[in-house]
Amino acid sequence: MYSENTNTNSVIVSSWERSKTLGVDPIKIENELLGGAELKDRVDQLRDFFRASHPILERLYSQLKKTSFMILVSDVDGYILRSWGEYPFAEKAKKVWLDAGANWNEHIKGTNAIGTALIEKKPVSVIGKQHFCRENHFLTCYASPLYSPSGKLLGILDVSGDARDHHIHTLGMVTAAAQACQSQLLLENTQHELTLALQETEDIFKKMTQPLISLDESGIITRINQAAADILQRPLQCCIGQPLSHWFHCEDLLSPNGPSVKKITLHPNYKGETKTWVAQTVQDQRRKNFRVLLSPAKSRNLMKAKQIEHKSGWVYDCPKVKQVLQTVTAVAQTEASILIQGETGSGKEGIAQEIHRASGREGPLITINCAAIPEQLIESELFGYEKGAFTGAGKEGQTGKFEAAHGGTLFLDEIGELPLSSQAVLLRVLEEKVVTKIGSHQPKQVDVRIVAATNRNLVEEVQNKRFRADLYYRLCEFEIKLPPLRERSDLFSLADFFLQKVAQEIGLKEITLDHMTKKKIQHYHWPGNIRELRQVLRQAAYKAHFIRQSTRISVEELWLSRDHTPMLLLRDQEVETIIQAIQTADGNLSKAAQLLGISRTTLYKKINQYPQISKVREQIKYNNVSL
Numbered sequence: 001m002y003s004e005n006t007n008t009n010s011v012i013v014s015s016w017e018r019s020k021t022l023g024v025d026p027i028k029i030e031n032e033l034l035g036g037a038e039l040k041d042r043v044d045q046l047r048d049f050f051r052a053s054h055p056i057l058e059r060l061y062s063q064l065k066k067t068s069f070m071i072l073v074s075d076v077d078g079y080i081l082r083s084w085g086e087y088p089f090a091e092k093a094k095k096v097w098l099d100a101g102a103n104w105n106e107h108i109k110g111t112n113a114i115g116t117a118l119i120e121k122k123p124v125s126v127i128g129k130q131h132f133c134r135e136n137h138f139l140t141c142y143a144s145p146l147y148s149p150s151g152k153l154l155g156i157l158d159v160s161g162d163a164r165d166h167h168i169h170t171l172g173m174v175t176a177a178a179q180a181c182q183s184q185l186l187l188e189n190t191q192h193e194l195t196l197a198l199q200e201t202e203d204i205f206k207k208m209t210q211p212l213i214s215l216d217e218s219g220i221i222t223r224i225n226q227a228a229a230d231i232l233q234r235p236l237q238c239c240i241g242q243p244l245s246h247w248f249h250c251e252d253l254l255s256p257n258g259p260s261v262k263k264i265t266l267h268p269n270y271k272g273e274t275k276t277w278v279a280q281t282v283q284d285q286r287r288k289n290f291r292v293l294l295s296p297a298k299s300r301n302l303m304k305a306k307q308i309e310h311k312s313g314w315v316y317d318c319p320k321v322k323q324v325l326q327t328v329t330a331v332a333q334t335e336a337s338i339l340i341q342g343e344t345g346s347g348k349e350g351i352a353q354e355i356h357r358a359s360g361r362e363g364p365l366i367t368i369n370c371a372a373i374p375e376q377l378i379e380s381e382l383f384g385y386e387k388g389a390f391t392g393a394g395k396e397g398q399t400g401k402f403e404a405a406h407g408g409t410l411f412l413d414e415i416g417e418l419p420l421s422s423q424a425v426l427l428r429v430l431e432e433k434v435v436t437k438i439g440s441h442q443p444k445q446v447d448v449r450i451v452a453a454t455n456r457n458l459v460e461e462v463q464n465k466r467f468r469a470d471l472y473y474r475l476c477e478f479e480i481k482l483p484p485l486r487e488r489s490d491l492f493s494l495a496d497f498f499l500q501k502v503a504q505e506i507g508l509k510e511i512t513l514d515h516m517t518k519k520k521i522q523h524y525h526w527p528g529n530i531r532e533l534r535q536v537l538r539q540a541a542y543k544a545h546f547i548r549q550s551t552r553i554s555v556e557e558l559w560l561s562r563d564h565t566p567m568l569l570l571r572d573q574e575v576e577t578i579i580q581a582i583q584t585a586d587g588n589l590s591k592a593a594q595l596l597g598i599s600r601t602t603l604y605k606k607i608n609q610y611p612q613i614s615k616v617r618e619q620i621k622y623n624n625v626s627l
């Protein structure tokens with residue numbers, strides 16, 4: 001805020017010098033006055049300002065009404081456009097042309113608050129004899145510049161009164177009022193722009209071919225475009241005000257803590273078909289309004305599967321595994337030997353391939369399955385042999401795995417199965433990094449990166465003296481723990497991926513899982529991990545296609561080990577069966593109870609017990625009424 005001190009004498013002194021230079025006569029002023037039309041034009045140019053500042057100027061005037069002060073607004077050229085004042089001071093002021101239409105620029109009136117503030121572009125007070133012209137010495141004037149929201153000087157807000165009533169705080173009050181006028185003008189402009197922007201958004205919203213729905217926090221549709229209304233199969237206006245849950249299971253979608261991208265499923269349309277859409281939600285900062293973008297799930301799923309398929313053809317769409325891969329990429333650049341621990345079928349070999357790829361080593365990745373090498377052959381396997389080195393040796397001799405992996409990576413799979421005697425042989429070569437073929441006397445230096453994998457707990461194996469501690473430490477310079485499938489979040493990404501592969505094999509566009517099958521897959525423990533998932537889905541897809549001629553796998557086709565199927569499926573099964581019966585009976589509960597072989601009362605009890613069932617029933621009722 002401006003303080004009185006800022007209006008130093010130097011402002012007045014320079015103004016006086018300007019006034020003299022401009023040739024202003026202090027005794028006889030040549031006033032410049034505007035005619036009615038010209039004045040009206042200038043007032044029109046500040047129309048927005050006067051409209052916005054009207055309440056502020058009114059308030060200011062109500063404070064000054066009973067005093068000997070008046071309010072004036074000039075434009076940027078110094079013409080007074082409006083004045084508010086009362087008899088007797090207003091009459092006195094008129095005599096010196098302190099009134100609408102007169103020009104108070106310095107070149108006309110010499111030093112005065114309006115003219116000087118226009119030059120100085122800051123608040124100015126001119127008191128009594130500080131005025132350059134003698135006839136104005138009875139005045140005390142306080143002026144503050146007015147700026148547009150873009151920073152353009154619009155004019156001056158001035159408060160003038162009798163010099164005897166000069167008060168040190170008046171300039172501060174005028175400055176504050178001028179700032180309030182500017183803020184109000186900015187606010188009005190912003191509101192105007194916002195309205196335009198909203199209108200523009202509305203037009204774009206309507207014309208967008210991408211289905212778009214806006215929801216309030218309780219899931220009620222507040223806006224919808226034509227593309228989305230087409231999906232909901234209702235006229236656009238009929239969708240507004242309806243809960244989106246009429247069409248979609250969308251509880252998760254509206255959860256404020258849920259992820260921003262959600263897959264939502266259209267309620268079954270009672271012809272046995274379920275339409276799936278991917279919904280991308282955008283929430284406002286207060287998480288109260290949601291905008292939902294819909295796209296067909298099928299194409300998006302394919303896209304997603306492609307995105308998550310790693311270069312090597314492995315699927316990783318789980319934060320835990322991504323973390324492992326990030327670590328792998330960093331460690332792969334070093335020389336450290338890596339031990340991958342994970343349950344059987346959890347994808348250890350894939351990780352070994354990733355390590356090799358990320359290491360940038362130019363040599364090959366050679367795999368040894370340690371469980372498959374008989375104790376007696378370990379040396380020939382690792383070091384190779386010269387021709388005729390021993391009875392049974394091949395005629396051509398053989399290159400050992402270490403030599404073959406020179407410049408690359410040696411992957412020792414199932415290292416936990418390696419017999420103790422073989423462990424000693426392996427340790428030696430790892431320490432010396434030199435191999436000598438059996439039957440040869442020429443040692444060869446090898447440059448090999450070691451990656452080992454096991455599904456055993458090697459620490460326990462060491463404690464139980466089944467694995468050499470020194471070999472363990474040599475192999476485990478860095479340890480990677482791969483999560484089992486049941487702890488991964490990409491179960492369905494993997495399932496989609498395997499199903500796509502089988503579909504391609506069989507020559508189908510797609511193979512999908514029905515609702516119950518998905519539930520069963522989700523609750524199963526997957527002791528055989530990804531390998532088991534792939535096998536189970538392949539078998540099920542074959543059965544669905546070749547026995548039932550269906551592209552949708554049903555729960556009967558899914559053969560899982562009973563020991564690992566949890567009991568909680570029983571409840572799901574009951575819900576699913578009741579829903580199916582209600583759907584088949586098209587919402588007629590007597591018919592549904594008959595189909596289920598239970599009484600209507602029992603069915604009602606079940607409906608009250610399980611909210612999922614009542615929701616489906618509501619949906620059927622709604623559809624039957626509105627179709």
Ligand SMILES: Nc1ncnc2c1ncn2[C@@H]1O[C@H](COP(=O)(O)OP(=O)(O)OP(=O)(O)O)[C@@H](O)[C@H]1O
Nearest residue numbers: 314315316343344345346347348349350455530531
């Ligand atoms: N991320 C993945 N993406 C796609 N397929 C995978 C993935 N991980 C594993 N698989 C599949 O699962 C099978 C088992 O994986 P892998 O052989 O790497 O497991 P493992 O942990 O080495 O098993 P084991 O301990 O029995 O040697 C592979 O043949 C592969 O087809």
